[in-house]
Amino acid sequence: MTTFLLKRFLLLIPTVLGVVTLVFMLRPLLPGDPVDFMLGENALSADREQLRAEYDLDKPVFTQYVIFMTKLIKGDLGRSIHTRRPVLDMILERYPATLLLAGAAMFVAVLVAVPLGVAAAVRKDTVVDNLSMLGALLGISMPNFWLGPLLIILFSINLGWLPVSGMRGPLYIILPAVTLGTAMAAILTRMTRSSMLEVIREDYVTTAKAKGLAPGKVIFKHALKNALIPILTLVGLQFGALLAGSIITETIFAWPGIGSLVITAINSRDFPLLQGVVMTISLSYVLINLITDLLYAVADPRIRMGGDR
């Protein structure tokens, strides 16, 4: 187990380094002169030079990289060009909203997908199976920017049950969470079904059935528990995708998360802010991957034992 953990943590170093380097490269690789966007096109050349010096844009790219890394190690992501506030503060202000939304979307997805997937597997080739698979196909085919407004029109405008947009109370999360969680629910349903189908054919399930255990017990205690391992991996990986994928959903529902910040940063060419946000999303992905791996090891003894043998 120790070797496994150690290996896993050591692997983090090159990954994080790669992420950070790519994020740094965003600026030199993006077209256009950032100073133009900061000061407008008719700025004084003296002001341009001053700003260039301040953001180290007058130095060679490699020196800029070293400065960027040094600041980063100290936790300094720089200041936003337009708001003039520390980028880190702006991200921390909005990150909880995004985590909340991604968490709620995940909850919705698991709540729908696991029972549906199990039902589809147990009742393979019946109406239940066909309907769930049709639902999954629909769920994965509906883009967020279409599903979101559709849900608003149905539940907010026509039925008047839920608020349209914003984050002003518990009810406000329902529509964005369903919008964001639908595609994920679809993937999870299919995954649960195939994973269950595989496990159901295993000898220990047959044994459990032969022992005369109640069908419910066989399915949930013996089969599902083992079928959950690949689902767990998928959930972990998808959670990272949800964080990044929330940009569109957040914009539709005026959800004040990191997705809205990405849009603001891009629209206003605020490169320190953009770098900060992209880095946060990427590092979250890396971190979630790590947690998934660790959980995976906890769930499946074969993985953690592997290292010790």
Place this chain on the structure above:
Amino acid sequence: MERQKKMKIRLVLISILVLVLAGACQPTSSEEPKRNDMVICLGKSPLNLDPRYNIDAASFRVTQVMFNGLVKKGPNMTLVPDLAEKWEVKNDRIWTFTLKPGVKFHNGHALTAQDVAYTFRSILDPKYKSPKRQSYTAIEAIETPDDRTVIIHTREPYSPLLVNLTLGIVPRKEAEAVGDDFAQHPIGTGPYRFLSYEADQEIRLTAFDKHFKGKPKIKDLTFRIIPDDTTRYLELIKGNIDFVQNAITPDMVPVVENKKEFQVIRIGGTNYEYLGFNLDDPVLKDRRVRAAIACALDIPQMIQAIQKGLAAPATGILPPQHWAYEGDVETYPYQPDKSRELLDQAGFPVKEDGFRFSLTYKTSLSEIAKLKAEIVQQQLKEVGIQVDIRGYEWATLLSDLTSGNFQIYSLQWVGVSDPDIYFLALSSQSIPPAGRNRGRYVNPKVDALIEKNRRTIDKAERKKITSQIQKIVAHDLPYVSLWYPMNVVIMKSGLAGFEPYPDGDLSDLWKIYWKD
């Protein structure tokens, strides 16, 4: 046992359902008391609430109700007194402003000449890195002989100074004490004072009872930020937004107009959309070719198709309601036959492939920009010009325009106010990277007039000069003038007292009220 369990589950499920429904269905009463609040919708998050630093439209709107400048723009873009009671100009270089008596900041402190001087000095100080510094460099010195007098000396006569004095005045002591953080809790003299800003959600303001023009009629003002066009429209028809200006897409305006809950106000705007030419281009440097392109475009039809009628055909950069507007200029109505004739004269006969020549049209990736490009492409095809449309991300487009790597482009001038815009747009001194004369237009006569205009303080004289500039530019055709998008305000039928401004200024929002 089993049945009991099932019952329990059912009970839990039903109670959850009841709770959700109870929470969702808020009580609706038909007799609502008279409201004392208003919700305004913004399409983007304001980036900075300090008037010295903000350069985005959303921030302008919010700061306009919290701050006042020495002067403000009137309905025809004439500058009228705001914090200043009066002003006079000596030797064309010395501007003396007398402040109105009894003006208070939101914290109760009286406005003094020192606050005014500090506001401009901090913009001019490179240390503060204001993106607006360039507009104030004509200022040589600022004097404050007493609390109510501000004297601004310019290096040379500089008429555009006045329009830059619309900038909101900040209190010196408070702003100095907090530095960049001033934007987090701005203090001004405007009709509404700042309460809170929830990032990307809403900005809450409340009436400032001691506002020097009078107490605002509505107490609480909320700016809600809704970035998505469709969601904004849905919130509006749901009734959650009371007031929205230029943030509903043109195709949705007629739908809202048919609802009795809303009133729609349209007035001429100050934005100007145009097609720009690269005058260094071997084909486009011939005026006949540019005139032919202008005559080939059916602009009223484009306005219907793209703007749904919410725009007026343009004749030049300045809009008709501007004090210096000149309407008697050369125009180019839709005449495809004349267009073909001009192209023949210019030596571009139709070749075997059915085209005379081909042009590259660069534009941004927005839906409207693409639609516009496609219509231009279609209409120019009728006269034998092949157009190759290239859509670019904004930064790439701008860098191509700056370096002169283009033939035709389409853009707009936003918030046209002082006639000095011609300096930035068409003076030979403003060829990029120095300014925004992207088409490389050079006409020494126009250069001289632009320069004279900057150095003339007398408004009647400026009007004459500007009129000449407009006539020459309309003839020379560095741009094809397309249209001025209208300013469209949608508000609840119960609201009254709002005076719209061509540039969307909200400084008169304090006069708005709910009818009984």
